[in-house]
Amino acid sequence: MNAQTFDFAEDSTVEMWLxxxxxxxxxxxxxxxxxxRLRAMLKRLGHSESEILSGVYTSLQGGRFDIENVLAYNIGMSSFAQAGRNGMHFRRIWGAPKVSPSGNRFEHHHAYQLVASPAKPANGVNLELELSCIDDVARVWWAVSGTSAANIAAGVRLPVxxxxxxxxxxxxxxxxxxxxxxxxxxDGIVAALHSEPAPSAEAVDRLARYLSLPVSDVVRRLSDPAVAVLGERSGLVRPYRNFVQWHPEDDRCxxxxxxxxxxPGSCSVTVTELGETR
Known part of the structure; x- marks a missing residue:
């Protein structure tokens, strides 16, 4: 492997430089x-009943991307099946990666390890609900977007x-x-935290048919969700092939x-503002 393109380290922490x-x-x-090579290393991390998998991405480079895509989805989710069984934590650090074992500097760095589960934050906006389905974006969106905040911590200004x-x-x-x-x-949760001021009529029609709901209910929910924590998002949902595609601002996360x-089905969602970190 070309040391100028990649580098790796493996101990209790699995690391990759790119x-x-x-x-x-x-x-x-x-x-x-x-x-x-990274997938094989991740599988060797194993599994702990009392810990979750932490993935940290470090880079100074900007751009619009989802942190979970960079750290997990783009690598292959099956390699996270064991280490991430109890949970996963993905975090972005805006900084220069440390020097790799070969002594080279790279613009991008991944680090994975098992860590204790963090406590639920008390300084954000919290929603408590029940989900009938956890792996369907539209159904998750519908459930979350209709849920009022159980608690908004003092000093929190909306939208974030x-x-x-x-x-x-x-x-x-x-x-x-x-x-x-x-x-x-x-994707369903973050989409539900936005409002869409002028939703696409075709996207609304497809969602309504898929969810077996009146078009007016879908329009109302898109334009005026229970808590638009993340504010307005033009083009939140668009027609795509035979259904729809969602475009929430999860790149801000x-x-x-x-x-x-x-x-089973219980769900707690807490959003905390970090401000501008770059």
């Missing part, structure tokens, strides 16, 4: 090889305009695995924690 941010579907042959942290505690339904559900769960706990 010359560029890892993409999903345009990987070079070298990047595919690096992903295969800057970068934010998301803490989710979810009860896993029988036969469901977190690594398979986490991306759709997060620098910290995501999802913990599998509680009774």
């Amino acid at each position: 010359a560029r941010r890892l993409p999903f579907d345009t990987k070079t042959i070298e990047e595919k090889s690096a992903c295969a 305009a800057g970068r934010f942290a998301l803490h989710v505690e979810v009860g896993m339904p029988q036969k469901k695995r977190l690594h398979n559900a986490i991306k759709k769960l997060l 620098d910290s995501i924690t999802v913990i599998a706990c509680g009774s």
Whole structure:
């Protein structure tokens, strides 16, 4: 492996250094090889009943991307099945990566380890609800967007305009695995925290048919959700192929924690403002 393109370290922490941010579907042959090596290292982390998997991405480079995509989805979610069984925490650090074991400097760095589950934040906006489905973006959106805040901490100003942290505690339904559900769960939650001032008529029609709901109910929920914590988002949902595609501002999220706990279907969502961190 070219040391100028990648570098690795493996102990209680698995680390990877990269010359560029890892993409999903345009990987070079070298990047595919690096992903295969990282997946094998992640599987060797094992599993702890009392811990969750932490992934930290460090870089000074900006751009619009989802932190869970960079740290997990673009690598392959199956490699997180064991270490992330109880939960996963993904975090962005805006800084220069440390020097790699080979003595080289890279623009991007990943670090993974097992850590204790963090407590639910008390300084944000909290929603408590029940989900009938955790791996369907539209159904998660519908449930969360209709849920009023259980608590808004003193001093919190809405909508959250800057970068934010998301803490989710979810009860896993029988036969469901977190690594398979986490991306759709997060997309549905973050989409539900926006309002869409002028939703696409075609997208609304497709959602209404899919959810077996009146068009007027879907329009009302998109334009005026129970708590638009993240504010307005033009083009939040658009027609795509035979259904819809969601475009929430999850690229503003620098910290995501999802913990599998509680009774099946129970869900607690807490959003905390981080401000401008870059």
